Amino acid sequence: MRTALVLGGGMAGLLAARVLNDHADDVIVLEPDDIEPDRPRQRRGVPQSAHAHILLGRGRQILDDLFPGLFDEMIGDGAELLDFERDGGWYADGLRRVAVPGDDMLSMTRPFLEWHLCRAVLALPRVRSLRARVAGLTFTAGRVDGVRIARVDDSGAGGPDGSERLAADLVVDATGRSSRLGDWLREGGFEAPPRRRVGSDIGYATCLFRREPGQRLAGVRAAHSTRTLRSGKPGASSLSPVEDGRWIALTTGFADDRPGRCYDEFVARCLADVPPMRELVRDCEPLGDVAVYRFPASVRRDFHLLERFPAGLVALGDAVASFNPVYGQGMTAAALHAEALDQWLRSAPDLRRPAGPYFRKVTAVVDNAWKTSAEQDLLLPHVAGKLTVSQKAQLYVRDRLTDGCITDMEVHRMFLDVVNMRTGPQALRRPSILLRALRAPRRRSALPSGR
Incomplete structure (x- = not known):
């Protein structure tokens, strides 16, 4: 392959570029934002970057394979390595889940991670970036053979006409949930992929706080609290240490319970939450305003259902599917898509034919995350309305599994494997796991509130 074009310089695009470095002579990342700043900063094209992000276990494994030594570099620059058992407090409806040994996580802000990743990608011998907006695809004989672009200057301004053409053997759409690929396909005489949408209407509020060296809150260095329907108002909260001596704390709510920008409201939500969140707002100094973000719906584009699709084109990351961020799947799903791209290219595919095998691999990733x-x-009540018998059964099973995570280490271990995308959600339906979870409610009542 001579030339590959990656549309988008976010996490998905950077991971795609890393993979393509092994398969193409020239890889060009097209992104209107400046992705080569001299320090980590929030990009205009990533409005959610002010909020807490997590690279789940499977995503971290993939990045470690693609970028040996990168995590050590980030730890040296201030990222925090946390031991799940020693440092974490994981809560469900105010009750602390049993600790599971043998797992850890790396905590940092999204701009910090993306900056380090971008430097590593652009240091590769066959990758370069170009500030440009993509205006559309170009087609020849039923295949995509390039894109039309408008270059962007340092101020972010650029011509809208897209008269300049870049040729490519493969085009990768990594432009995110706002991807215009459906429109571009229709312009080329193809159908847009069918879309599925599940409205969640979740809102996020995030605030940074000063962190003292070695500081722990209620005995932990990181906390994650979920509230199920049984608590009255479903949602989640989290806190974790990040670079530059800071805590990042987040709280969420759905529909009419979405949090706002008011700091006093943020404090009130934390004071009504689990012990680490209460201690945070009592003992630590805020370092800025509260940032908010609204996520209306999860969306997936089912490329595998199309009967006709042009050769020379693939999509990955949020351009394929974007999920409710409270589950933290986005960056890891993008890593799994990049892994699928690498596997497909290593099979020496005929690039004159549509990338069906690639999209089938990606569909399996999306299906698991979607479930x-x-x-x-x-x-959720504001989504489902009145629950059907089948939905009530699903809710009962989910509640039993939540209870099991509080007292049964094996149930919690399997739950963490699913959450970290190391295994599929069907693992939680194994008879042995369900049986252990069904026993949990009788033991759950013995736990003191707030433990």
Whole structure:
């Protein structure tokens, strides 16, 4: 392959460029934002970057394979390595889940991670970036053979006409949930992929706080709290240490319970939450305003259902599917898509034919993530309305599994494997796991409130 074009310089695009470095002579990342700043900063094209992000276990494994030594570099620059058992407090409806040994996580802000990743990608011998907006695709004999672009200057301004053409053997759409690929396909005489949408209407509020060296809050260095329907108002909160001596704290709510920008409201939500969140707002100094973000719906584009699709084109990341961010799947799903792209290219495919095998691999990734997040959102009252018998059964099973995580280490371990995308959600339906979870409610009542 001579030339590959990656549309988008976010996490998905950078991971695609890393993979393509092994398969193409020239890889060009097209992105209107400046992705080569001299320090980490929030990009205009990533409005959610002010909020807490997590690279789940499977995503971290993939990045470690693609970028040996990158995580050590980030730890040296201030990222925090946390031990799940020693440092974490994981809560469900105010009750602390049993600790599971043998797992860890790396905590940092999204701009910090993306900056380090971008530097590593653009240091590769066959990758370069170009500030440009993509105006459309170009087609020849039923295949995509390039894109039309408008270059962008340092101020972010650029011509809208897209008269300049870049040729390519493969075009990768990594432009995110706002991808215009459906429109571009129709312009080329193809159908847009069918879309599925599950409205969640979740809102986020995030605030940074000063962190003292070695500081722990209620005995932990990181906390994650979920509230199920049984608590009255479903949602989640989290806090974790990040670079530059800071805590990042987040709280969420759905529909009419979405949090706002008011700091006093943020404090009130934390004071009504689990012990680490209460201690945070009592003892730590805020370092800025509260940032908010609204996520209306999970969306997936089912490319595998198209009967006709042009050769020379693939999509990955949020351009394929974007999920409710409370589950933290986005960056890891993008890493799994990049892994699928690498596997497909290593099979020496004929690039004159559509990338069906690639999209089938990606569909399996999307299906698993969709079952864990979007299908669970269907059970929310403001989404589902009156629950059907089948949905009530799903909710009962989910509640039993939640209870099991509080007292049974094996149930919690399997839950973490699913959440970290190391295995599929069907693992939580194994008879042995369900049996252990069904026993949990009798033991759950013995736990003191707030433990």
